Structure formats: structure tokens, C-alpha cells
Amino acid sequence: MNPGARQPHSSPSPAVAANAEGEEIEVLASEDVQPVASEDFDPDNSGYISTEKFRSLLRTHASELDPHKLEVLLALADNNADGKICYQDFVNLMSNKRSNSFRRAILQGSRKLKGTPLLEEPGLNASQRLIRHVAYETLPREIDRKWYYDSYTCWPPPCFMITVTIVEVAVFVYYGLVLDRWVLQVSHPHFLKGPLIYHPKLRIQAWRYVSYIFMHTGIEHLSLNVALQLLVGVPLEMVHGAMRIGLLYIFGVLAGSLAVSVADMTAPAVGSSGGVYALVSAHLANVVMNWSGMKCQFKLLRMAVALVCMSAEFGRAVWLRFYPSVFLLCPNPSFVAHLGGVGVGITLGVVVLRNFEQRLQEQSVWWIFVFVYVVFILLSIFWNIFAYDLLDIKLPPAP
Numbered sequence: 381m382n383p384g385a386r387q388p389h390s391s392p393s394p395a396v397a398a399n400a401e402g403e404e405i406e407v408l409a410s411e412d413v414q415p416v417a418s419e420d421f422d423p424d425n426s427g428y429i430s431t432e433k434f435r436s437l438l439r440t441h442a443s444e445l446d447p448h449k450l451e452v453l454l455a456l457a458d459n460n461a462d463g464k465i466c467y468q469d470f471v472n473l474m475s476n477k478r479s480n481s482f483r484r485a486i487l488q489g490s491r492k493l494k495g496t497p498l499l500e501e502p503g504l505n506a507s508q509r510l511i512r513h514v515a516y517e518t519l520p521r522e523i524d525r526k527w528y529y530d531s532y533t534c535w536p537p538p539c540f541m542i543t544v545t546i547v548e549v550a551v552f553v554y555y556g557l558v559l560d561r562w563v564l565q566v567s568h569p570h571f572l573k574g575p576l577i578y579h580p581k582l583r584i585q586a587w588r589y590v591s592y593i594f595m596h597t598g599i600e601h602l603s604l605n606v607a608l609q610l611l612v613g614v615p616l617e618m619v620h621g622a623m624r625i626g627l628l629y630i631f632g633v634l635a636g637s638l639a640v641s642v643a644d645m646t647a648p649a650v651g652s653s654g655g656v657y658a659l660v661s662a663h664l665a666n667v668v669m670n671w672s673g674m675k676c677q678f679k680l681l682r683m684a685v686a687l688v689c690m691s692a693e694f695g696r697a698v699w700l701r702f703y704p705s706v707f708l709l710c711p712n713p714s715f716v717a718h719l720g721g722v723g724v725g726i727t728l729g730v731v732v733l734r735n736f737e738q739r740l741q742e743q744s745v746w747w748i749f750v751f752v753y754v755v756f757i758l759l760s761i762f763w764n765i766f767a768y769d770l771l772d773i774k775l776p777p778a779p
Contacts, residue, residue: 520673632658636717657721662729
């Protein structure tokens with residue numbers, strides 16, 4: 381078979397044209413299935429194969445497929461009202477090439493799976509129950525939950541959020557020992573002298589726009605950020621991967637420090653709240669937008685608790701910002717980074733979380749928000765270069 385020689389049909393069926401975005405399907409990519417002759421599946425050279433032949437191929441290799449994956453693939457064929465599948469997309473599926481998501485194809489039909497809901501399956505061990513719990517915490521559709529449950533291999537582990545958390549705790553312990561203070565470290569005269577804090581006078585040092593996340597005003601600040609990173613960030617990373625969640629976190633961090641440099645020009649910034657609020661606000665927005673599909677327990681109560689905790693932390697940051705500072709001519713750290721994180725979460729973050737196992741580059745709304753984010757970054761850089769002098773802002777002295 382020479383896939384490159386066949387011209388793709390101009391109007392492929394939407395069903396399996398959206399196929400291989402999910403996890404790799406080992407059996408369909410194996411050498412036993414790979415060399416499929418075109419005359420066996422498309423004898424009329426029409427550019428399509430029938431769903432019956434596709435369904436027959438799946439059932440032939442059913443014993444080699446995870447049961448939930450087989451269920452999803454059969455539903456994909458059953459929900460195709462056209463009764464045919466674009467041959468080139470079939471070739472891509474055999475070659476394990478990723479195109480669009482299964483979800484887009486299932487939306488053409490009833491989206492009903494015939495098997496037992498994942499939540500009702502008995503006999504799961506502790507690890508399987510954990511994976512099932514994470515699926516129900518983060519994914520609003522049963523088809524995605526089943527696909528994730530069968531696809532998750534625990535490798536790579538969710539190392540990004542755990543690593544960031546460990547470094548934050550280590551830096552806090554170090555400064556706690558050096559300053560001999562654990563609560564409201566920000567009130568120590570030497571707190572701002574470290575190389576990590578974002579300080580408006582030192583904004584030329586570009587690393588400070590990100591490194592400020594490793595400094596916290598005190599254990600009361602660190603505790604909530606660490607709790608949210610572990611309780612929300614780790615499950616999200618398990619489902620969506622370190623690349624997507626890591627980028628979303630860094631985008632929130634960078635938006636937070638730049639927002640401070642634009643809206644609170646004389647204040648420093650510390651803490652990982654920009655990244656944390658990006659993750660949490662994206663997750664909460666995703667829950668609200670998919671309320672009926674989210675099957676996590678006590679979701680209303682838990683959402684209320686999350687909002688109360690975030691509001692309390694934000695209120696603490698606002699209070700601290702206007703509390704009399706111990707630093708000469710320098711205010712306490714800003715609260716604006718929280719708002720920058722929320723802005724990233726409800727834009728880029730929602731797009732990421734709503735598109736499980738789907739290429740973001742195929743989403744037009746993703747590129748719209750990326751464009752807006754890039755424009756914000758460029759305008760903020762321009763602001764930092766020129767606005768301080770044009771507005772004659774009196775900055776506090778460098779620590």
C-alpha cells in the first residue's frame with residue numbers, strides 16, 4: 381500500500397476523519413495490521429471504505445485492544461451516519477498518525493457508549509481507583525474518561541508540578557533559616573535582597589519575571605499555593621500532560637509579573653499565585669461550563685470551598701499590599717499577579733482543559749487567545765521600557 385499515492389477526498393466524512401487524536405492504538409499500528417491492501421477495503425477506488433469493514437477490522441483484533449478503547453472505536457463507527465469513512469483517514473489511522481479527536485466524531489451521533497459506566501466497574505485495585513478518580517475529577521465526558529483510564533500508564537509521572545512545589549518549599553525553608561522567620565517573612569528588612577524576587581528597580585533582570593514564584597511572604601502564603609498546586613495541578617498534569625499544564629502555569633506566572641509591572645508599577649512581586657490561579661481558575665471554569673457532565677462528588681461544595689480559599693488568599697494579598705511596609709520607600713508585594721493568572725486561566729486555560737487529547741493548533745480559538753497573550757506580552761515589554769520614564773514614576777531604591 382502506498383498511502384502517499386492516493387489523493388485525499390475533498391470532503392471527507394467527519395466521523396473517522398477525526399480519529400486518531402486519542403492515545404496510540406497499539407494493535408492498529410502493529411505490523412500484522414499495517415500492510416493493508418487498498419483493493420481489500422476500497423475496491424472501487426472511491427476514496428472511502430465502509431464502516432462495516434472498519435468495524436470488522438476492529439472486532440478481528442478486539443482481544444488485543446483495551447475494552448474501553450474498543451468500545452470508543454465501535455461507537456465511532458456506529459455513529460457515522462454516512463456509512464463510509466475517508467480512505468486516507470483510514471490509512472492515517474493504520475499508520476498511527478494523529479489528526480482530530482474522537483470526540484468530534486462522536487458528536488456527530490448519539491455519543492452513547494454501550495458498556496458499563498467507568499464509575500460502576502467493580503474489582504479495581506487502589507491504583508486503578510486513583511486513575512478513575514482523576515478522570516472523574518477533570519474530564520466531563522464518559523468517552524474521554526474511559527479513553528484516559530485505558531491509556532494512562534503512569535509514565536511520565538506528573539513531575540512538573542511536584543518539582544516546582546519541592547523547589548518552592550526548599551527556598552522557603554532556606555530563607556526561613558537565614559531570616560529566622562517563618563510567618564510574614566516579608567516583614568524582615570532583608571527579605572527583598574534575594575536574587576529571585578521581582579523588584580521594579582531591577583526589572584531589567586529578566587529572570588525575575590518568573591523566578592519570583594519561589595519566594596513567598598510567609599508560611600501562610602506558601603501553604604495555600606502548595607495545597608492548590610498538589611490538589612489541582614497534579615491531577616491536571618496527569619490528564620493533560622506536563623507540557624500543556626507546565627506552559628499554562630508559566631504563562632500565568634509571566635502574565636502575573638507583567639501585570640504587576642503595568643498596573644502596580646512601584647510594587648515588588650512574590651509567590652506562585654499567578655501560576656496557581658491560572659490552573660485553578662481554568663479548572664473551575666471548565667467545571668462550570670461542563671456542569672452536567674462533571675461527575676466528581678460534592679462538586680458544588682468543593683467549588684464553593686475553592687472559591688472561598690482563593691478569595692481569602694486574594695484578600696490577604698490586598699491587605700498586605702496596603703499594610704505599612706518595613707522597607708524604605710518600597711511598598712509590600714503586589715496582589716495584581718493573582719489577576720494576571722486568572723486572566724490566563726479563563727482564556728488559554730479553558731481551551732487547554734476542554735480539548736483533552738486534541739491538537740491545540742487545530743483550534744482557532746486557541747490561536748486567538750495566543751495572539752491576545754502575545755500582544756499583551758509585547759505591550760508590557762514596551763511599557764516597561766518606556767512608560768516608567770515617560771510617566772516619571774518614582775521607583776523605590778534597589779534592595
